Amino acid sequence: MATVNSSLVAHLPLFAGLGSEDLAEVLREARSTRYPKNSAVFEQGADATSFFLLLHGHVRASKTTPTGEQIVVRYVGPGEIFGVAPAIGLQHYPATATAVDDSVVLAWPSAAWPRLVARFPQLAANTLQTVGNRLQETHTRVIEMSTQQVEQRIAHALLRLAKQSGRKLEHGVEIDFPISRQDIAQMTGTTLHTVSRILSGWEQAGLVEGGRQRIVLREPHKIFLLAEQAAGDNGSS
Amino acid sequence: MATVNSSLVAHLPLFAGLGSEDLAEVLREARSTRYPKNSAVFEQGADATSFFLLLHGHVRASKTTPTGEQIVVRYVGPGEIFGVAPAIGLQHYPATATAVDDSVVLAWPSAAWPRLVARFPQLAANTLQTVGNRLQETHTRVIEMSTQQVEQRIAHALLRLAKQSGRKLEHGVEIDFPISRQDIAQMTGTTLHTVSRILSGWEQAGLVEGGRQRIVLREPHKIFLLAEQAAGDNGSS
DNA sequence: GCAGAAGTTTGACCGGGCACAACGATTGCC
DNA sequence: GGCAATCGTTGTGCCCGGTCAAACTTCTGC
Known part of the structure; x- marks a missing residue:
């Protein structure tokens, strides 16, 4: 000491x-x-x-x-x-x-x-x-947890993590400590499976970039829009 | 004053x-x-x-x-x-x-x-x-909200209310202020409809006694058992 | 006592997300 | 460098509980 x-x-x-x-x-x-x-x-x-x-x-x-x-x-x-x-x-x-x-x-x-x-x-x-x-x-x-869909809760959780502990990269923001899908599931009240599915979807859309215990938010703004979307609203108005 | x-x-x-x-x-x-x-x-x-x-x-x-x-x-x-x-x-x-x-x-x-x-x-x-x-x-x-079914959450909510503000009657404990199904729904993250359904079920089983903005727990112990039951567990082991 | 409001009940429908399961990928250990 | 453990991905079926709809009951004010 x-x-x-x-x-x-x-x-x-x-x-x-x-x-x-x-x-x-x-x-x-x-x-x-x-x-x-x-x-x-x-x-x-x-x-x-x-x-x-x-x-x-x-x-x-x-x-x-x-x-x-x-x-x-x-x-x-x-x-x-x-x-x-x-x-x-x-x-x-x-x-x-x-x-x-x-x-x-x-x-x-x-x-x-x-x-x-x-x-x-x-x-x-x-x-x-x-x-x-x-x-x-x-x-x-x-x-x-009372009012939002799983997808929005995950979006909020990631944005909060990025804000609290984000490291800026050239092409996005990385959560700068190791975090698994399981951890995110336990933060958002869902299952590892659902988190995995949703992040895979986002990765295909170019919103995030994944990896083992690693997440990079490539399009924080788009994720923010997802997070703010009302349930059932597909955002295309 | x-x-x-x-x-x-x-x-x-x-x-x-x-x-x-x-x-x-x-x-x-x-x-x-x-x-x-x-x-x-x-x-x-x-x-x-x-x-x-x-x-x-x-x-x-x-x-x-x-x-x-x-x-x-x-x-x-x-x-x-x-x-x-x-x-x-x-x-x-x-x-x-x-x-x-x-x-x-x-x-x-x-x-x-x-x-x-x-x-x-x-x-x-x-x-x-x-x-x-x-x-x-x-x-x-x-x-x-992360880990329990709606029925268990409602059971917990009622037990908490009874503990905090219960009035003892001859045949149970009454929540001693006006509370609607809608309020309970908003405490447990569900809908008025589901709360109504579940309380109706409990009333038929003799666990509670309802009324407009009024709830009496007739069998607090049985409600407690419901609350502690793991999801999917029907309690008959 | 009556009309309107507020609260409650019930039914039918159906979709999101969980359980189950199997496979693929990465890492650390020896 | 090979192997086992951990972590992640993906598919399928099913059920809980939310949505929509409508009738019913209890209170309140006039």
């Missing part, structure tokens, strides 16, 4: 409103750890011993139901907090966090949370904003 | 950890208002001028999509906060709040939030817990 360079994280929303002295004090309680690709940061149901800030890489948060189905809750990008169970009063992590790329995280012990909040109330307010935003996003997802 | 009796709200999660002096100071900034049945507390998209605590009655939070579909985000019961947009940094309410029964709410002006949080950091921590719990609930809802 090394001391984290304050300047790298000072601009993050989590630390908004904190002075550099304060920030240093907060960082002093954290340890950074490296998680290799495909390793678990924590498992669903385990004691919530820490909360985290992702410095580098990508982490997938997923939940498994009692009957064995899995769904992807979200992909966490650099600069985002995750595993905030301690802050919202949970004893156990409600989901599993897996590094999908080699990743580096900062971890604070759970016991530090009450102390930090007492000393720097801004931390609670900032975390509240983040959690509130995620609640909004999740509501959006519920709405999509 | 009258001064609120502190003892009535002192036990609420929102005020956990506050002394009675503190509580009085917080309450001094709020005004209570009565909203008759079917009136709107605020509309989706409107300026977020206040945040609220429900003292009495029931409020439905719903969202309308650009294409006109509506979904019910949640039902708010007495003692719960709602319309917390100001606390999570939103300028506008992301949903519409409608009193489904004659209701009484406490409202704080948005501008009071930063001041209150600075003075009583516990408020932010408490709100964070509430919002975090709602995020968990919403994730659960996403999982249900």
